Amino acid sequence: MFPHPEDHAYNRFIQTLLSTQTVYTLSDDEGIAECPSTDYEGSDGEPVPVYCIWATPEDAQACKAEEWAGYQVEAVPLQVLMAEWLIGMDQDEVLVGVDFDPQLYGLEIEPVELLGDLLDAAEQQGVDLEIEEYPELVNYRLEWERWAAGQSRLN
Template structure:
């Protein structure tokens, strides 16, 4: 089980690096919405598992999960700035987790949306790049606001 945990952690780190380089994430989408799953680790206060919306770092990984209940889905690219500002912030408000680079067994890293944004910001700082944001002055502004929310 420890090996699985290490594999998932490494896959999450690779997810952060790749989406920071390409500035794109992928979701699986059909005419009814986006691919979701349920947490293996977290549950709501009523004991129900927390909902997860799944995202991948490339279209090929996303395609590898098109089977069973997701057999009518197609990979859909999402610009990273939209993912950060709309998806992650919205998912945080809704109490939903981010599933990253799940495999065909729906096994992957389950991230808190605000923590994921902070990890993306950190990767951008390391690479010396900046993400163009529409709702925030810059990445520092976004980081400050997220840290304030997390401290409350």
């Protein structure tokens, strides 16, 4: 999956996460910033939720407006994103919103695709992710890829 030569912004996002070992989100008492997908519908015909993350605190801060005005920028260790959040997001059938802009435009991606791209980039670059669950993440990704090859994901 990685690299995506046609998507320089996504590649820069991956590189920044590997470099800083941190991802940013906006959160409040009810959870992290989310919006409805503009590209995917669930089996109920409703837009799939998209949980938004950013590579820099400045990009996250720029999106603190309207319904997210009261949210706080939260730093999340990359290990937590990869070992806990992305698997949970996949199981909850939500998407990841990568570096959305203040108009809520950005890349909507399957959580396991992002996981795979991070794993691939880290391996290619010799970055030690220091994740205890690393073998489980690799296995989860491989099982997801086998499953995805047999049928479509979100429509």
